Amino acid sequence: MAILIDRIGELTTNDPEAGRLRDAAIVLDGTRVAWVGPSRDAPAADERLDVEGRAVLPGWVDSHTHLVFAGDRTAEFEARMSGNPYTAGGIAVTVAATRAASDEHLAANLRKHVEEARRQGTTCLETKTGYGLSVVDEVRSARIAAEVVDEVTFLGAHLVPPGTDAESYVDLVCGEMLDAVKGLVRWVDVFCEEGAFDEAQSERVLLAAAERGLSVRVHGNQLGPGPGVQLAVRHDAASVDHCTYLTDADVDALASSDTVATLLPACDLSTRQPLAPARRLLDAGATVALATNANPGSSYTTSMAFCVATAVLQMRMSVEEAVWAATAGGARALRRTDVGFIRPGARACLQVLDAPSVTHLAYRPGVPLTRAIVLNGVHRMF
Numbered sequence: 001m002a003i004l005i006d007r008i009g010e011l012t013t014n015d016p017e018a019g020r021l022r023d024a025a026i027v028l029d030g031t032r033v034a035w036v037g038p039s040r041d042a043p044a045a046d047e048r049l050d051v052e053g054r055a056v057l058p059g060w061v062d063s064h065t066h067l068v069f070a071g072d073r074t075a076e077f078e079a080r081m082s083g084n085p086y087t088a089g090g091i092a093v094t095v096a097a098t099r100a101a102s103d104e105h106l107a108a109n110l111r112k113h114v115e116e117a118r119r120q121g122t123t124c125l126e127t128k129t130g131y132g133l134s135v136v137d138e139v140r141s142a143r144i145a146a147e148v149v150d151e152v153t154f155l156g157a158h159l160v161p162p163g164t165d166a167e168s169y170v171d172l173v174c175g176e177m178l179d180a181v182k183g184l185v186r187w188v189d190v191f192c193e194e195g196a197f198d199e200a201q202s203e204r205v206l207l208a209a210a211e212r213g214l215s216v217r218v219h220g221n222q223l224g225p226g227p228g229v230q231l232a233v234r235h236d237a238a239s240v241d242h243c244t245y246l247t248d249a250d251v252d253a254l255a256s257s258d259t260v261a262t263l264l265p266a267c268d269l270s271t272r273q274p275l276a277p278a279r280r281l282l283d284a285g286a287t288v289a290l291a292t293n294a295n296p297g298s299s300y301t302t303s304m305a306f307c308v309a310t311a312v313l314q315m316r317m318s319v320e321e322a323v324w325a326a327t328a329g330g331a332r333a334l335r336r337t338d339v340g341f342i343r344p345g346a347r348a349c350l351q352v353l354d355a356p357s358v359t360h361l362a363y364r365p366g367v368p369l370t371r372a373i374v375l376n377g378v379h380r381m382f
């Protein structure tokens with residue numbers, strides 16, 4: 001069935017040829033975009049949705065979340081707001097709660113957060129394992145994630161479980177654990193950071209992934225400068241995420257690579273770190289994505305709009321750069337060409353704002369502006 005979305009006041013396509021259109025229309029045919037152009041030239045369709053001058057843009061592509069979890073870390077957050085530093089040690093608290101939870105509880109919690117994200121305009125979402133940290137718990141996390149989200153990442157190398165020898169744990173991750181999850185995931189990630197996995201251990205994880213034909217991404221340079229960015233670039237990771245502490249050499253390496261710098265401003269704020277240097281990256285020519293890093297410890301939000309507003313108001317990204325980073329940038333961080341754009345052939349995944357332009361995302365921060373989404377051709381009003 002063809003649907004005409006008509007009377008779009010401002011259409012962000014992310015397509016360099018089409019650019020941003022005014023008084024535009026889109027035709028969706030089933031799960032794909034079939035036509036984009038001026039309203040006056042729109043072809044007939046089976047159904048017509050009049051958006052009355054509102055702004056339309058691709059649905060958010062949230063390329064970094066950790067949503068297979070149980071439990072709550074409000075106390076840790078309160079302690080942090082009173083001056084305690086974030087150390088990532090709280091991951092172990094979520095691991096204990098996740099291991100103790102039933103499959104049904106984990107799946108329901110994941111679905112609840114994905115629905116929360118959908119209502120805020122996210123139409124493509126990645127999530128990670130990483131709160132299981134045993135073969136059985138990582139496999140069930142991957143299985144539950146694969147039933148619910150678009151992209152699944154294995155993050156067995158999130159933290160060495162307390163009381164475990166680090167080298168033996170890396171052996172387990174690179175062998176039995178990876179073999180057990182490999183049919184359920186597309187990506188393998190490693191938290192390369194002091195207190196998590198060092199460069200040599202992280203490199204072993206990336207090599208073990210590549211040996212099994214899996215693509216890689218890296219958590220790096222979150223809590224201080226470190227080898228994560230260079231390691232990610234050397235291994236052609238699709239993305240290195242956090243990038244809060246970057247040297248000039250890190251910025252140059254990213255700028256001359258296909259590795260996306262995925263910035264997580266909600267996490268930087270919630271952990272009281274400086275905001276990642278978006279301007280330096282963009283000015284050097286690196287590709288930047290924005291994502292929520294939704295998780296119960298360091299960044300408990302599913303709001304991509306909040307990340308976009310922060311990027312504009314505090315990281316000196318333009319509205320255009322921030323919207324691109326949260327849509328096409330996220331798609332690039334997931335090496336996807338079917339989402340993050342509105343052009344013929346793309347997936348019919350988009351959002352309608354209750355605003356005349358995307359500028360309102362930063363001009364009206366904190367206001368829930370997503371009025372409707374189209375998810376694989378199916379539209380929902382909020």
Ligand code: NIG
Nearest residue numbers: 088091191219293295297298
């Ligand atoms: O991306 N950096 C490591 N992992 C998560 C934190 C998870 C947690 O604190 O539970 C992150 O910030």
